[in-house]
Amino acid sequence: MRIFLFLLGVIFSTGLCSQEQDYTLPRPPRDYATDPAKNAFFIELAGNAGLFSLNYERLFLYREKFKIGARAGFAPNFNGIYVEQVYLVENNFIFFKNPHHLELGLGATLQRRYNERPNTVDRYFWENIFFSVWRCGYRYQKQDDGFFLRAGITPVIMSRDALGFHPGYFLFWGGASIGMSF
Secondary structure, three states, X not given: OHHHHHHHHHHHHHHXXXXXXXXXXXXXXXXXXXXXOOEEEEEEEEHXXXXXXEEEEEEEEEOOOEEEEEEEEXXXXXXXXXXXXXXXXXXXXXXXXXXXXXXXXXXXXXXXXXXXXXXXXXXXXXXXXXXXXXXXEEEEEOOOOEEEEEEEEOOEEEOOOOOOOOOOEEEOOEEEEEEEEO
């Protein structure tokens, strides 16, 4: 009899516990007016790194009509069995209200290139080439998460490379980017 009452008590208490409900409220939706999307991952075709680059950007100052962001990117260039690298950094100034912006920027690109030494045969070396890159273009980015697009003119200015093999030059260049902001 005691075992029967004990089992009945366990079953009854288990049934009462299973009827409890969790009354936790769901997380409120994000208010993009006070907490806008300040990060972006995107791929840039042409532009600062040449053919393409993978990039991350963070907006550090976010005002209604003016924003400042910093960008870092990487691009691999395949040269036979060697993988040449391109690294880029850029500081952008973004003007006007959402979602259409004017974007002005200034950046630097480092390219690691595997080249043949001038005036020698079959003597190769890794060469560092620095470029100064400017940007003037259009940017489409809403205040909330989602689609991100930009296109612009990115002229390249290079003085001499590290070893002095390439003369300075100016190249009128352009590029387009597509990605996601969050």
